[in-house]
Amino acid sequence: MQGKIVKGIAGFYYVNTKEDKLYECKAKGVFRNKSQKPLVGDNVCIDIIDEEELKGNITKLLPRKNELIRPAVANVDLALVVFAISNPKPNLNLLDKFLVMMEYMDVKTIICFNKVDETTKSDIEDYKKIYEPAGYKVLFTSTYNGEGIDELKSIIKGKTIVFAGPSGVGKSSILNSIMDDELMDTGEISKKIGRGKHTTRHSEIFRLGHDTYIFDTPGFSTIFVPQIDENNLRFYYPEFAPYENQCKYNGCVHVNEPGCALKEAIESGEVSKVRYENYKEIFEELKNNKKY
Structure with missing residues (x-):
């Protein structure tokens, strides 16, 4: 069987x-x-x-179609990474590490910023400008007023989805809204540290109808990507690809080299400076990991 x-x-x-x-x-x-x-x-x-x-x-x-390490799940069609747009403010370095992991695993990813009822239109536009030019679909949701929930339901229908994100961003509340049922304890936000209690402690699938499966995974506060060589990190930033052959030196990793076309694109605003700064931090982290 x-x-x-x-x-x-x-x-x-x-x-x-x-x-x-x-x-x-x-x-x-x-x-x-x-x-x-x-x-x-x-x-x-x-x-x-x-x-x-x-x-x-x-x-x-x-x-297996594919296999993720963190979270440890298999056969994923789509990853939905959820961050709160406020309370707590999103850690974009952590988000970019997750995106790098999914690019490495060749899993399509959608970014969901939750709690949009607690922010401004200006903030929403700022996050769009960072991630939409990189090729990512960006959703903005609120379980308080229902914004974005119907669009999310439409996107995930018929797919096997992994829900991931830090604790306290409203993942469980989003799942409850999608399923129209209180299937999980949503927990309370710890005001002291601005994070959520770990209400999900193991990976689990929920089935919607006959053809949609949702993995809910434990909240994460750190992500490491040690299996990627720092010199190859640039290949997991989709928006860097158009500049790959335009730099002065072949194999330019876009950090210290002169004549770097990507850095020129960042200065002109074609590529997000926020994404690039995170890229450099992750690059150094990967480089330092090789020493130990």
């Missing part, structure tokens, strides 16, 4: 089958011997060991 892993916790995997049954399964020892670990989102084959109690064993992992 085949199904999809919709939750993994404490060594148990919960597999949803085409018959719309949910089996509690364990992975057989063969996976440990092959250094394979089932992930939420994996399509698998299972053997039923107790139909009445809905228990089984995972016997085979089917080929």
Whole structure:
């Protein structure tokens, strides 16, 4: 029997089958011997060991479309990264690290700025100017007044989506709005540190209708991208591509080299200075990681 892993916790995997049954399964020892670990989102084959109690064993992992490391999920069509536009203000360096990871994994990403009822039109336009020229779809939502929720529902229909973002940005509230049901505790914002409590502690899939799956993942406060060489980082900034062959030196990494066409584009306003400053910070972080 085949199904999809919709939750993994404490060594148990919960597999949803085409018959719309949910089996509690364990992975057989063969996976440990092959250094394979089932992930939420994996399509698998299972053997039923107790139909009445809905228990089984995972016997085979089917080929993956893709695999994310953080969050650890598989077979993703689209990533939706959620940041609050205020309370707390978005950490754009953290956002850009996430975007780099998704570009590296070749997963299309949509940026969602939530809590737009708490900000100004000027702020909204500023964030559009940073990310839309880079080729990203940018949504602005509010679970308070419902702004952007219908558009979001339309975008995710028929896809397998990963919801990601820091704690306290309203991910759970957005999911509740999409599902029209209070499926998760939304938690309270800690006023002391301006962050949310970690209301989601493990990766889990929610199914909408018959063809839409949503991964909700634990909130993150840091992201590291050590598997990327700093000299290749520029390839994961889509808006840098037009300037790749226009620099004075071949292989220009757009940091210290003279005659850099990208830096000229930044000075003229063609490319976001905010994105470029984050690029340089991530570049140095990757460079320093290689020393240890």
